[in-house]
Amino acid sequence: MSRLVRDxxxxxxxxxxxxxxxxxxxxxxxxxxxxxxxxxxxxWQLVRGSALTRHAFGWRFLSSSAWDPVFSHFGAxxxxxxxxxxxxxxxxxxxxxSIAVAIFLVEQAPFWLRGPVGYLVELxxxxxxxxxxxxxxxxxxxxxxxxxxxxxxxxLGWLPLFRGPAYGVGFLAAGLILAVMIxxxxxxxxxxxxxxxxxxxxDGAYALAATHWDAxxxxxxPAARTGIWGGVMLGMGRALGExxxxxxVIGNRPAVSASLFAPGYTLAxxxxxxxxxxxxxxxxxxxLEIGLVLFAITLLVNxxxxxxxxxxxxxxxxxxx
Amino acid sequence: xxxxxxxxxxxxxxxxxxxxxxANVLEARHVNFFYGANQVLFDxxxxxxxxxxxxxxxxxxxxxxxxxxxxxxMNDTIPEAxxxxxxxxxxxxxxxxxxxxxxxxxxxxxIFQRSNPFPFSVRDNVAFGLRVNGLxxxxxxxxxxxxxxLRAAGLWDEVRDRLDAPxxxxxxxxxxxxxxxxxxxxxxxxxxxxxxxxxxxxxATGRIEELxxxxxxxxxxxxxxxxxxxxxxxxDRTAFFLSGRLIEVGRTxxxxxxxxxxxxxxxxxxxxx
Ligand SMILES: Nc1ncnc2c1ncn2[C@@H]1O[C@H](COP(=O)(O)OP(=O)(O)O)[C@@H](O)[C@H]1O
Ligand SMILES: [Mg+2]
Numbered sequence: 261m262s263r264l265v266r267d268x269x270x271x272x273x274x275x276x277x278x279x280x281x282x283x284x285x286x287x288x289x290x291x292x293x294x295x296x297x298x299x300x301x302x303x304w305q306l307v308r309g310s311a312l313t314r315h316a317f318g319w320r321f322l323s324s325s326a327w328d329p330v331f332s333h334f335g336a337x338x339x340x341x342x343x344x345x346x347x348x349x350x351x352x353x354x355x356x357x358s359i360a361v362a363i364f365l366v367e368q369a370p371f372w373l374r375g376p377v378g379y380l381v382e383l384x385x386x387x388x389x390x391x392x393x394x395x396x397x398x399x400x401x402x403x404x405x406x407x408x409x410x411x412x413x414x415x416l417g418w419l420p421l422f423r424g425p426a427y428g429v430g431f432l433a434a435g436l437i438l439a440v441m442i443x444x445x446x447x448x449x450x451x452x453x454x455x456x457x458x459x460x461x462x463d464g465a466y467a468l469a470a471t472h473w474d475a476x477x478x479x480x481x482p483a484a485r486t487g488i489w490g491g492v493m494l495g496m497g498r499a500l501g502e503x504x505x506x507x508x509v510i511g512n513r514p515a516v517s518a519s520l521f522a523p524g525y526t527l528a529x530x531x532x533x534x535x536x537x538x539x540x541x542x543x544x545x546x547x548l549e550i551g552l553v554l555f556a557i558t559l560l561v562n563x564x565x566x567x568x569x570x571x572x573x574x575x576x577x578x579x580x581x
Numbered sequence: 582x583x584x585x586x587x588x589x590x591x592x593x594x595x596x597x598x599x600x601x602x603x604a605n606v607l608e609a610r611h612v613n614f615f616y617g618a619n620q621v622l623f624d625x626x627x628x629x630x631x632x633x634x635x636x637x638x639x640x641x642x643x644x645x646x647x648x649x650x651x652x653x654x655m656n657d658t659i660p661e662a663x664x665x666x667x668x669x670x671x672x673x674x675x676x677x678x679x680x681x682x683x684x685x686x687x688x689x690x691x692i693f694q695r696s697n698p699f700p701f702s703v704r705d706n707v708a709f710g711l712r713v714n715g716l717x718x719x720x721x722x723x724x725x726x727x728x729x730x731l732r733a734a735g736l737w738d739e740v741r742d743r744l745d746a747p748x749x750x751x752x753x754x755x756x757x758x759x760x761x762x763x764x765x766x767x768x769x770x771x772x773x774x775x776x777x778x779x780x781x782x783x784x785a786t787g788r789i790e791e792l793x794x795x796x797x798x799x800x801x802x803x804x805x806x807x808x809x810x811x812x813x814x815x816x817d818r819t820a821f822f823l824s825g826r827l828i829e830v831g832r833t834x835x836x837x838x839x840x841x842x843x844x845x846x847x848x849x850x851x852x853x854x
Contacts, residue, residue, distance in 0.1 A: 371660070460697035464760070466658060467691035468710035468767060469683050478713060483700050 303555060310549035312542055321549060327514045329537075334546035336553060338514040342431065342524035343554070346506060347499040349435025349520065354443045355492055359481075361443075362450035362488075367476055378451065385444035393508030396437045401428035401509055404436075409521050424519035427511060432520040434510040438502055442495035449494065449569070453487030454480060486568050493565030501558045503528040527554040605669075606631050606771060606801050607652060607689075612666035614647055614656070614825075621647050623825045625666075629771075634793060634802045636812035636833065639822035640848070645805040646694070648822070649773050652803065653689040654682050670771075687714060690769035694776040694805075696757035698748035703740050706748045706759055707731065710767040726766055734762035735792050754785025761792065772796065774804040778811070790815050809849060813837050821845045 313321055313334055324335025361381070365374055405428030416422040457480045465475035481488075511523020512533060527550050538544045605628040614622035621644045629635045637645045650656045652668060654675060667674045675685050698706050707727045710716075717723040727744070731737040736758045740751070748759055757777055764772060774793070778786035793802055793815050806812050812819050813833060820830040821844070829836060829845045840846045 458697075460693065460695060461699055463655065463658070463693065464697040464699060464763075465709070465713075467653065467655060467686060467693075468713065468763065469686040470709075470713040471683060474713040478709060479699055 299559070303552075303559075306548055306552035306555055310545050310552050312545035313549045314545075316542070321546075322553070325514075325516060329534075329540070329543050329546075332540065332542045334542070334549075336527070336546075336550050338516050339525050339527045339530050339550060340553065341516045342434075342510065342526040343500055343528070343557075345431050345520075345524070346434040346438055346510065346526060347496060349431060350438030350442055350499045351492065351496060353435065353439035354446060354495060357439075358443045358446035358491075358495075359450050359488060361447050362454055363476060363481075365447075365451050366454045367472070367480070381444050381447050384440070385448070389441065389502060389505040390508075392437050392441055393505040396433055396505060396509035397429075400436060401433050404428045404433055404521075408432075413521075420518040421520050424517070424521050426521050427523055429509050429511040430519075430521050430523045431510065431517075434506045434524075434526070435520070437505050437509055438499045441502060441505060442499050445498060446488075446491045446495045449491030450484070450488045453484040453491070453569075456487070457483045486571055490565045490569030493561050493568060497558050497561040497565060500561065501528055501554060503532050507532055527551075605629065606671060607803070608669040609648075609651070610667045610669065612648070612651060612664070612668065614644070614651060614665070615663040616659070617661045621825045622651075625827045627820055627827060627830050629801060629803055630818070632797065632801055633817040634797050634804060634815055636816035636819040637803065637805045637822060638807065638809060638812050638819055638848075639828075641807060643822040644825040645807075645822055646775050649691075649775050649803060649805050652771075652773055653686050653691055655691060657682060687767055688769055689771045689773060690764035690767070692757070692760055692764060692772065692774040692777045695780055696753065696760050698751070698756050698759050698763070700747065700749055702745045703731075703748050703751070703759060704744040707763050707766050710763060714767055716767060730762040730766040731759075733765050733796070734758045735788065735795075736762055752785070754781050754788060757781060757785070757789060758792065761789075761796075765796075769800065771801045771803065774802060776805050776807065779807070786811070809837070821848065823848070 317324065317334060321334065321336055322340060323337055324333075325337045326333040326335045327338065328334075365378055365381075369377065405426045409422075409426035409428070409432070412422045413424075413426065461479050461483055462475050465479045470478060506526055507529040510526060510529060512525055512529060513523040514525045514530070515522065517524065531547050531551055531554075534543075535547055538547050607629040608627075610626050612622055612625040613620060625648060637649065639645055647656065651664060656662050656664065664676060667676055669675070670685065670688065674680065699709060701709070704727055707730050708723060711723060711726060717726045728737060728741075731740060736755060739755060740746075740759075748756065751759060757780075761772075761777075777793075778789045781789065790811060793804065796802060804812075804816065816833045818831060819833045819836045821828045821836065821840075821842075823844055829840060829842045831841070836845065837849060840849060
């Protein structure tokens with residue numbers, strides 16, 4: 261009885277299902293086409309919207325430090341500088357640590373620990389950036405100002421990087437927050453590409469009297485290198501564009517300073533903070549040009565990252581990321 | 582030929598025959614092996630003699646690879662696996678507490694069923710074992726060992742002009758010979774080969790077999806094969822495994838012509854007939 265009903269319904273559903281499949285395929289295709297269109301569209305809008313400042317300042321826009329909306333002097337160097345410095349700090353802190361954690365998770369951690377720790381790391385990526393920002397303001401920045409920065413100044417003060425008054429908020433705070441925020445991405449991807457290195461390579465190393473460490477350092481990491489770089493680039497893309505958490509802890513002062521303790525500004529933060537006040541056409545154009553610079557940098561980094569991960573995948577013929 | 586092998590290990594191998602008592606380089610004693618609760622080797626005892634080619638034959642899944650891997654403790658890396666019994670290398674138990682796995686593997690090299698060169702250049706593949714073992718540190722010395730190893734593996738003439746090419750760009754047979762060169766570079770005394778030609782075409786297989794016969798001058802070789810003709814062609818003695826048990830071991834010619842056990846005969850005639 262039920263068999264009959266099912267058969268009947270299957271017969272009846274077939275043409276409809278075929279129609280549904282076709283509709284779904286077209287929706288999927290349309291959505292797939294929207295993504296590149298959006299990117300091109302956004303880029304085009306930014307290029308057009310920034311025409312005023314691009315014509316007024318040319319390339320000097322990138323190298324000038326003047327940021328004076330009242331007199332319509334616009335230079336993006338402090339923001340570009342802040343973005344690059346905070347991203348660099350984040351990468352320097354996050355990359356070695358993340359790769360070490362990934363190696364630990366794949367190669368060393370006891371089996372019962374791998375799942376939970378891996379899950380916790382993924383959870384870190386799910387924390388909203390404003391929460392990181394709050395933590396930065398109320399916990400990290402005061403701790404930096406009272407403890408870490410004086411400590412660093414006392415020991416590494418001979419480096420210009422660690423000189424000057426301890427503000428708490430500044431490049432170092434932003435870089436630290438970014439490091440915490442991008443680490444889960446680098447760990448996640450590194451973990452997968454390291455795990456995807458064929459067992460045969462490890463066995464080959466062990467059979468040549470390699471220690472566990474020799475095998476990791478000499479074979480597994482070189483084999484996973486491209487994929488790991490891809491993960492690093494993805495993390496870098498995020499660090500370059502991260503807005504909320506950075507805005508909350510960097511101090512928002514358009515200044516270029518050799519000291520990591522000093523407050524600064526980033527491309528993303530200045531857009532977020534100032535677009536409501538941008539009343540003149542020049543001002544709007546300046547912010548849009550900053551957006552264009554940020555857009556170009558992150559796009560480039562992400563493309564490079566994708567290509568690297570893709571190449572690693574193709575080389576191993578497996579799932580690398 | 583002799584100028585290609587002026588190495589300490591080889592000199593040792595070429596020295597006058599050692600006393601009869603130590604003619605067995607490797608001796609497995611009552612070996613049991615388990616993957617989790619699944620026992621795959623049952624009370625295996627056999628000796629491998631100095632300078633011979635020793636073949637392990639038997640149907641797929643009978644435990645040949647597992648047994649071979651107990652001889653250089655490659656099974657150590659498999660979680661949940663358990664070994665019982667002992668394996669003596671020159672009379673010393675390689676499973677004794679405190680026995681050094683690294684120095685064991687320096688003496689007992691291994692070639693795998695599917696060639697597994699590292700995704701590096703040809704040169705770096707051969708240099709890897711030297712590097713991790715701190716051998717041939719000087720540049721000139723290292724290059725010399727690399728050349729010598731590649732020559733010994735019969736690969737030098739084919740790769741001398743592309744030492745910096747990726748190893749994965751070589752043909753399948755070349756890759757396997759590169760793996761042999763890589764193993765030879767650290768001068769082991771014994772080579773374990775797990776179906777080294779099973780993924781290769783007949784010509785490449787022939788080259789590997791010739792190579793095994795050549796290497797026999799210097800090394801003791803234990804080779805797993807499911808190709809009975811191959812075992813008959815190159816080995817001195819053969820062991821027949823069935824379902825994790827050693828059924829029969831003896832001189833290859835004798836085992837193939839007048840097997841002592843019914844199972845052996847069935848297997849051999851089944852395959853040949
Ligand atoms: N890593 C492993 N984990 C669990 N079981 C294994 C593993 N490797 C081999 N086995 C099992 O052990 C038995 C012997 O395998 P193996 O030694 O590879 O046989 P052979 O080389 O003769 O084909 C088989 O039943 C196989 O399924
Ligand atoms: Mg096998």
